[in-house]
Amino acid sequence: MTKTADDITKRTSIGAQRNPASEEAILTAAAEILSEGGLSAFSIEAVARRAKAGKPTIYRWWPSKAALLLDIYHRQKGETFYPDTGSTRADLVAFLETLLGFWKTSGGEVFRSIIAEAQSDPAALEALRDYAVTRCRASGLILERGVARGEIGEALDIPLVMELFSSFCWQRLLTGRLDPSQDQITHLVDAVLTGFAAKDRAAQ
Amino acid sequence: MTKTADDITKRTSIGAQRNPASEEAILTAAAEILSEGGLSAFSIEAVARRAKAGKPTIYRWWPSKAALLLDIYHRQKGETFYPDTGSTRADLVAFLETLLGFWKTSGGEVFRSIIAEAQSDPAALEALRDYAVTRCRASGLILERGVARGEIGEALDIPLVMELFSSFCWQRLLTGRLDPSQDQITHLVDAVLTGFAAKDRAAQ
Amino acid sequence: MTKTADDITKRTSIGAQRNPASEEAILTAAAEILSEGGLSAFSIEAVARRAKAGKPTIYRWWPSKAALLLDIYHRQKGETFYPDTGSTRADLVAFLETLLGFWKTSGGEVFRSIIAEAQSDPAALEALRDYAVTRCRASGLILERGVARGEIGEALDIPLVMELFSSFCWQRLLTGRLDPSQDQITHLVDAVLTGFAAKDRAAQ
Amino acid sequence: MTKTADDITKRTSIGAQRNPASEEAILTAAAEILSEGGLSAFSIEAVARRAKAGKPTIYRWWPSKAALLLDIYHRQKGETFYPDTGSTRADLVAFLETLLGFWKTSGGEVFRSIIAEAQSDPAALEALRDYAVTRCRASGLILERGVARGEIGEALDIPLVMELFSSFCWQRLLTGRLDPSQDQITHLVDAVLTGFAAKDRAAQ
DNA sequence: CTTTAAGCGAGACGGTACGTCATGTCTTACG
DNA sequence: CGTAAGACATGACGTACCGTCTCGCTTAAAG
Known part of the structure; x- marks a missing residue:
């Protein structure tokens, strides 16, 4: 995993479907935050901030913090x-x-x-x-x-x-x-x- | 442990020393909250509210949520x-x-x-x-x-x-x-x- | 100024922009508190409570108690x-x-x-x-x-x-x-x- | 005003009467705090801390912050x-x-x-x-x-x-x-x- | 070939809890 | 009784997140 959460240019909607680039950015950002600051630094806000994603985008695909964590783990x-x-x-x-x-x-x-x-x-x-x-x-x-x-x-x-x-x-x-x-x-x-x-x- | 956190009349300072009644009330309230609502309901605020204790009183004697939990467990x-x-x-x-x-x-x-x-x-x-x-x-x-x-x-x-x-x-x-x-x-x-x-x- | 801070039904965000209804409610509530209880009753907490607004909403737009007071005065x-x-x-x-x-x-x-x-x-x-x-x-x-x-x-x-x-x-x-x-x-x-x-x- | 609030050795009660040394220390401390940090730094707590006096001692003789301020001003x-x-x-x-x-x-x-x-x-x-x-x-x-x-x-x-x-x-x-x-x-x-x-x- | 509908970023909203500070009251232990 | 000390209940402080909302946009699919 060489690339980090930062290498985005400008993500936006790609129509009425999930944007894989956003998903990627969110999971990467989440993993980075977790490895850098541990669970206490891990918040939806922080992930959104780092991934340059909107909070609703996260909530749309992961109903809870735990769901996001599980996704990171499996990946x-x-x-x-x-x-x-x-x-x-x-x-x-x-x-x-x-x-x-x-x-x-x-x-x-x-x-x-x-x-x-x-x-x-x-x-x-x-x-x-x-x-x-x-x-x-x-x-x-x-x-x-x-x-x-x-x-x-x-x-x-x-x-x-x-x-x-x-x-x-x-x-x-x-x-x-x-x-x-x-x-x-x-x-x-x-x-x-x-x-x-x-x-x-x-x-x- | 039959009595609950509610059966206090009016606690106050007993001088420049720890008030055992407050300690008691806080630990009881904390245990009750935990058993009723689980960890997600457990907050210093909620404990203080239920124990009719001031937040600073809790922070004075238990530096963190974890310390309070440990005390409850041992008791x-x-x-x-x-x-x-x-x-x-x-x-x-x-x-x-x-x-x-x-x-x-x-x-x-x-x-x-x-x-x-x-x-x-x-x-x-x-x-x-x-x-x-x-x-x-x-x-x-x-x-x-x-x-x-x-x-x-x-x-x-x-x-x-x-x-x-x-x-x-x-x-x-x-x-x-x-x-x-x-x-x-x-x-x-x-x-x-x-x-x-x-x-x-x-x-x- | 006939209507008071109470006549709101349910305010919420109207998107990524300031909600005039909230601003209105906050200023009205603040003015009422001040006229009823004077400066000693005037706290950000009390204003938030009365305006049914979140504290952060107040702090977002008025950096200090004084700023809020000035706004009330000008209005x-x-x-x-x-x-x-x-x-x-x-x-x-x-x-x-x-x-x-x-x-x-x-x-x-x-x-x-x-x-x-x-x-x-x-x-x-x-x-x-x-x-x-x-x-x-x-x-x-x-x-x-x-x-x-x-x-x-x-x-x-x-x-x-x-x-x-x-x-x-x-x-x-x-x-x-x-x-x-x-x-x-x-x-x-x-x-x-x-x-x-x-x-x-x-x-x- | 050459001497400051610090030059106390060990004050204590002098019996059932007001201790002038305490009064002195309190007023001096209060004046110093006010001139150093302004009104926002001025609290009964801070005065007591600096004067090494008990809070009740202050409250006994000055019913309010204002009374203390007036005393300082007149002196x-x-x-x-x-x-x-x-x-x-x-x-x-x-x-x-x-x-x-x-x-x-x-x-x-x-x-x-x-x-x-x-x-x-x-x-x-x-x-x-x-x-x-x-x-x-x-x-x-x-x-x-x-x-x-x-x-x-x-x-x-x-x-x-x-x-x-x-x-x-x-x-x-x-x-x-x-x-x-x-x-x-x-x-x-x-x-x-x-x-x-x-x-x-x-x-x- | 347009409409439409969903996803996107952004960020404000009402809330809750945080940990700290000051208030004024109280009790103790000492002199 | 006055003192220093400091614990107490209370409540405001200013901040961080929560989960929800609406905005203004972009774009793929449906009509």
Whole structure:
């Protein structure tokens, strides 16, 4: 994303249809404001000012602050791939590292803003809930592959366990601790994967 | 807490010292507003109005909205006990159920407001981080007892694992899904405790 | 001015331009407050409340309380005419009576508020000074006609003398004594016009 | 006025009576604030802060801001003398120059604050009115001497004419134009003293 | 080939909340 | 009882955003 919100010449209506240049400018401006000043600097006014857009234009297409935030997030995230190394352990470690890494570099500010916004906006809450559930199901792919390989028992509630892992990332994001060591991540994955109940008991 | 913010007659200064009646009235009013209208209804103005207190009185003692929220939370939470049933599994299940239950009935609205607030207030973020770390360490008691009993290996990073469990609760709180079934909780505890890697592999 | 600030139904924006209905409502409300409660009741908040206008709308168009007061005064005063009876003496008497009369019935409260405000607001002070100087020059017309008629010598510093007469009115306004008798006014005009130095000396 | 409000060591109650040191400190502090920041900087809070006095101490002895201002003014003004040069004209010129000069150097800020305050405080208005009337009567001494000398006819309403002169000074004070030239003052005095009606008419 | 209808920027509108300041009253602790 | 100190309820200050509105325009599609 090399171009910024400033490189407009003069946008105006292109007829009775949504102007992609305005949409572009608004989303870019919004993302910039968020990354520069955080959620507290993020207001519809500020976005409109920066994007040189009218406020009604924003309200026309995004009913709330949260909707705008969600749009920014999806545009930044792009496609999500779940690496397939052949090992559930490695896949899980990669999953956690990728997510935390993405949030650390760019998307974190946006996503934590979405979560914050959802706490006072019921519609945003619902969107967030749907998103979270969907993501847990999608990322379950990692464990499903493990089941197929016979690494994991079939009785496991896969989305529930994936929720556990993603929750850990959420909590780290929300408390500003996105930098767990490589060791911590592998330790965590190992602990959950093999269970931390003493092995002699498991052998009983 | 049977009495509400309304049962004051006429508060005034009691000299050059903090008036406990005002503090009481403010915290009560704040808690009521939060539980009735959620975070979006929660403003210093509204608290002052309801508590029949002056805004400066609030700002004098609570530097920010977040500080007020934290105070409310601590007052509602009271002492935290970690049940000791003699079984790590049962202790963990009880821990999760207690936390989710507390959030479902009263404290949840407050705590999710704190998290939201922390996403735009650096000081609140720090307070939240400290609180989260402290709580994970404290709740580690459950696993420490397990280690002492020989149920759990000594190599385990206890706070990290407790973080996992509490994160799950956070995520449920933040997505408005505080009602996992009893089964889900036990399933989750079992999965993590015994590991979900297929047992024949563990036996290898 | 028969209609009051209350007879609005529902004002709103009429586009990116000043809404005359709002301006009207604000000025009317401000004038009413001033005449009912005096300067101490006059606050931007109170005006906004009564005019059912937003505070920012007031601040957008009137940078200060003083600016608002000046606007009210000009609107109340309307055009100023200096009667031409053919006699300087009669013109001066009429001038004083008209000014004192106007202040007694409606404009006095406004003008003394402007003077008060100017004592703590440099911009208002400047506006007041300009106004005072301009008015003294304009009312000099009365004496200029006298000069043209040969009633008054040409060497007289006309604005300075008019300042003297208007000052008298100011002082009466500011000390709440707007009711000098007809006799006092004529006595004053005569004293200044013919000089109060004993006539035998003038004849020397 | 060499000592300032700061040279206190530690004032406290001297028993059940007014503490002169506090009174002194309060008046000094008030005068300093007024001369440094003008009326807009003048508040009971600020005075208390600077004088290191309790607010109730101020309220106990001065019922209003205006009372405090009046006290400051009287203390600054000291005794008033009306020079007696043997010539009414010279006496009047000296009177105007002395008054304007005093206001220019020190007392002006205080007096214009009193006038401003009186526009929103009925009690202050009354005090100001009484003061103005008294002063006009007292300064009438100048003209009374002229009458005694035969310079001025006996029919003149002396206080009314003195009001005219003092009004001129008030107006200059209130519009921030305390620097009329020597010429203007003498011109004014001459104009009023000898009358500005053309002499040929007076001779008719 | 016009009309029409929607989108656009701009920005004013009535509001609400912000965080700060001053008001005048009150109580305490001390002398 | 007078004092310094300072907390209290109240309410105005001036600012920032909110979400809605109308303006004057531009342009693609419908008649």
